Amino acid sequence: MDKLGSRCPLPGSPRPSVLTCLLILTASFLIYPILRTLSLQLHSTVTGSYVSGTHSIVFVNCPNEQIARDMARALLDKKLAASVNILPKAASLYFWKGEIEEATEILLLIKTKTSKVHMLSSYIRLVHPFEIPEVFSLPMDQGDTHFFKWLEEGVEDD
The missing domain is CATH 3.30.70.120 (Alpha-Beta Plaits)
Structure with missing residues (x-):
């Protein structure tokens, strides 16, 4: 029962709403360019190499x-x-x-x-x-x- 309960929400337990899912998806798209820039800078600094497109x-x-x-x-x-x-x-x-x-x-x-x-x-x-x-x-x-x-x-x- 524990395995089944962890995969499927039990009746009455909270489920993420469509609005919550849309907000998470939108935030992900907005944050991606910032995270990409930071990761490219970190990679370049650590490896001493140039990352194309920076x-x-x-x-x-x-x-x-x-x-x-x-x-x-x-x-x-x-x-x-x-x-x-x-x-x-x-x-x-x-x-x-x-x-x-x-x-x-x-x-x-x-x-x-x-x-x-x-x-x-x-x-x-x-x-x-x-x-x-x-x-x-x-x-x-x-x-x-x-x-x-x-x-x-x-x-x-x-």
Whole structure:
């Protein structure tokens, strides 16, 4: 009887409600990114190796060099990035409101922690003059561990 009682709830014993199960499931999804980041940092620290995807490069086009420099400096001041390259005069062709447009833009290559990409993107949307700024990221797969350690120190902790 003990084995049966431990597997099947006895009549009158409390059962988890659907709401409780949904809350636990939702909390699990919300906590996962934080736990993943912490476990990657712990693994990297303990083993001295780099875990792919911990850092990202964010690409952003700007209409001119002054805006690009101001944005780069603000990202560094806010510790959202460890490094920003400003690549001048990228020729851009794109569809805008049903027409093919052509412009000369400045490309920012922003190096940051992957965990900061969402916050960095939100900040760029606030300050960028384009109605829809081009912001996307790629995870860094491999590279020099000394560079990644330096990058880690240059970006504010989560």
